[in-house]
Amino acid sequence: MATTPKKAKPRTPQQRMASRRQRLRAQGLRPVQHWVPDLRDPKVLADIRRQVKLMAKHPENDAIDDWIESVYDWDSWK
Numbered sequence: 001m002a003t004t005p006k007k008a009k010p011r012t013p014q015q016r017m018a019s020r021r022q023r024l025r026a027q028g029l030r031p032v033q034h035w036v037p038d039l040r041d042p043k044v045l046a047d048i049r050r051q052v053k054l055m056a057k058h059p060e061n062d063a064i065d066d067w068i069e070s071v072y073d074w075d076s077w078k
Helices: 015-028 042-056 060-072
Strands: none
Touching: none
């Protein structure tokens, strides 16, 4: 009489993530966490707009733009 193999107990999300991290580390990778501005937050958007307005008033904008134009390699975009 044949018996059916027992099913493995389902792994928890923590166990699956630990296995994934272990596989990635075995490939020579390491985890890095990045924090970026939350553009869904109205306060963050308001602060970005405030900073952009300040940057637009910078007295050296024309000189900075001229410098960028002179050093940028436009041919690399063709």
